[in-house]
Amino acid sequence: MQVSDKDGELLALLSENARMPVATIARRLGVSRTTVQARMERLERDGVIAGYALKLSESYLSGLVRAHVLITIAPKSLAAVSAELGAIREVTTLHSVSGTFDLIAIIAAPSISDLDRLIDRIGEIGGVERTLSSIILSTRISR
Template sequence: MDELDRNLIALLGADARISVATLSRRLKVARSTIQARLERLETNGVIAGYTLKLGEGAREGRLRASVLLTVEPRTQAAILTRLKAVSEVERVFTTSGRFDLLLQVACPNTQVLDQVLDQIGAMTGVRSSESLIHLSTKIDRAV
């Protein structure tokens, strides 16, 4: 990836609906260059898809939390399979350090969050968990 690719990705990260013509004008290159770059970035897996990013208005009424899990050795695959069935679990990351997994969870209220946390904590192989409720978003640069 060169500087043009990085600038192209930055513009798409800010607005995935931006047209090829607008991209070419802003980056001062031919439309065919932008189209070729997009095709290459897609083929190489750098761009996996185009999506929308929900604003705070769409997130209202959703209680978000990060859940840190420590799991028994060799149980991670089975736990991941069970977590896929929990619709409130949005993302799961493996981590280094004290915890093995970091879960991003979204629930409509504290009662549902409590039930989800109990469900996760009761899974065979889960040694311990720690929950952090998200209060507000101060910086969000996620693409």
């Protein structure tokens, strides 16, 4: 995958606002709209751009209680545990990591009691040996 400096600038603009009009991107990059559209199509086709997603505002997220749940799993349980976690709507992100823990799940619930039940539910999944959770107080940087 070849990503030029101009492609990098394009990706930075899309990361800032994926709905930015092509004309605005073209103006900011100093290239034509056709060039921007062609670059975006190539980056999508090459798998550099995997998709476009909704980014929720901090004001909306502040109404939810969010937490990181560090999860230790039994040997050979990764696929099954990941599938179960993927079926839980409140699990917004799941990372496979190295170190003491095997997975980090980012979860969101409307209240502390809902969060508590959700953490218990995660702990009851077959193959989950241990969890450790930390409530997110605020987000300092989100890109």
